[in-house]
Amino acid sequence: MNTPNVSQKRIMVTSFFGGIAWGVGSVIGATLVVAILLWLLQSVGWVPVIGDLAKEVNKTINKVQPTESPRQTR
Numbered sequence: 001m002n003t004p005n006v007s008q009k010r011i012m013v014t015s016f017f018g019g020i021a022w023g024v025g026s027v028i029g030a031t032l033v034v035a036i037l038l039w040l041l042q043s044v045g046w047v048p049v050i051g052d053l054a055k056e057v058n059k060t061i062n063k064v065q066p067t068e069s070p071r072q073t074r
Contacts (some may be wrong), residue, residue: 041050
């Protein structure tokens with residue numbers, strides 16, 4: 001598809017900035033959704049339950065991980 005009135009450089013620049021805007025918008029949207037979800041959970045009182053679950057997961061991970069790094073074999 002050749003369009004003689006639009007340069008390839010302009011198309012690439014426009015696509016690049018469009019992609020940047022899409023990415024920034026996605027991050028902002030996801031942040032808002034998570035913030036609203038956490039706010040709703042906090043109003044219900046479920047956030048402490050999530051915090052306790054995170055502590056248990058962290059404790060389990062620390063138990064499973066070895067304290068020393070294994071020797072590397074050649």
